[in-house]
Amino acid sequence: MVTDEYPLTVHIKLPNGVEYDQPTGLFINGEFTKSKQGKTFEVVSPSTEEIVCSVYEALEEDVNAAVDAAENAFKNTEWATQDPSVRGRCLLKLADLVEQHAEVLAGIESLDNGKSLFCSRGDVALCSAYFRSCAGYADKVDGRIIDTGSNHLSYTRREPIGVCGQIIPWNFPLLMASWKLGPCLATGNVTVLKTAESTPLSALYLCNLLNEAGFPPGVVNIISGFGKTTGDVIALHPKVRKLAFTGSTATGRHIMKRAAESNLKKVTLELGGKSPNIIFNDADIAKAAQNMIIGIFYNSGEVCCAGSRIYCQSGIYDELLVEFKKAIANLKVGDPFDETTFQGSQTSQLQLDRILNYIDVGKKEGAQLITGGERIGGKGYFIKPTIFGNVHEEMRIVKEEIFGPVVTITKFETVDEVIELANNSEYGLAAGLHTEDINKAIDVSNRLKAGTVWVNTYNDFHSSVPFGGYAQSGIGREMGIEAFDNYTQVKAVRIKIDKKKA
Incomplete structure (x- = not known):
């Protein structure tokens, strides 16, 4: 549906009586905005089969705007180069805010995904715990000194990759957003995250908390859309340097092909199982x-x-x-x-x-x-x-x-x-x-x-415990210290020491 009239926020009353304002726009550069073509799609509650609201759909020009905002934040702000404890404080504040808004977030998940409140509350608790864990890692991503003899000083640095594309599934919308955002932000990267088209609401609500937690505009951009349009554009985008995907193995294969076709993006995949x-x-x-x-x-x-x-x-x-x-x-x-x-x-x-x-x-x-x-x-x-x-x-x-x-x-x-x-x-x-x-x-x-x-x-x-698969269940790990390897690249520095001038 194409409309310039749909609001950027709608008021929703949940079946348990909780009321809140639901963002519907694209979160780009710290603000909610309508899509450039004004296109929206409906969100249906699976437990009632009733329409909850509509949200704006990101197409190619919207993805480009989100990527440009992220790239600008990475290049022209101190987000990646400042004292890492600042990033840690933002993540700690976000964890606190998730806890403060726990009942709303749990209700959104149950409304949008259909899962029981018992499951939704568990998701929210894990989400806040993971943001807090990532905050603790922010100032502990370090390199090492390598002894190569007295004629050289050799050391390594772990540096952020840059603009990351992140595509999350519909089964754990909020929790998967935290698994993607936490290590990405702790290590100084910036991101464009695409929600699953059937469950976009909790991640959009999280955007307000990101602003309140103090993340600079453009560091996190969250957009809604479909895999074959929005997701494919992210996977192919030449300015996106890292791609993280959670979903089916079949889609994971497609994501890898797209990443190779564009600019050989670094790719991590958390895929299917038959455990x-x-x-x-x-x-x-x-x-x-x-x-x-x-x-x-x-x-x-x-x-x-x-x-x-x-x-x-x-x-x-x-x-x-x-x-x-x-x-x-x-x-x-x-x-x-x-x-x-x-x-x-x-x-x-x-x-x-x-x-x-x-x-x-x-x-x-x-x-x-x-x-x-x-x-x-x-x-x-x-x-x-x-x-x-x-x-x-x-x-x-x-x-x-x-x-x-x-x-x-x-x-x-x-x-x-x-x-x-x-x-x-x-x-x-x-x-x-x-x-x-x-x-x-x-x-x-x-x-x-x-x-x-x-x-x-x-x-x-x-x-603190890593999660990921063997064989066709994926590449890379979520959570634990291993997750931070996905979002950093190693630079080796080797300095020749001129002993004659010492």
């Missing part, structure tokens, strides 16, 4: 069942590292399945603003249809539908938590990422057998295992081909 969750005979069955719930049904199953392949050792298979089904029966699916809801809606009609199609595929392939497998109600994108048994490794529901509340469960006998099953995947993002034997835990963790291994827990994140 195994292994339950051994000596596991605490009740705790394992709860971790299986968190592993696959948290955030409506829309988690890249979801434990979507459960492997259970034969000695406890029947008992665990009973406990798992009982836990699912107590899991409330529905209105994300109901304080007792655990699983909200899927994020879009497209994702709902994709999940239901995979459920049909599973049935046709001969898998046993143990529970779930149906849409709930006629309005809102809700699906019952679904378990498939009697599966084999070549079934699509075992091999392909579904990205929803659908899990397969397979029986195994030995450690060697389950290691082979778990590693039989094109992905390698995460894995879980449950055992009371520390020797087994260490041995199996070492043999799993995954970027993260959780032991007796699942989907358990911390700002």
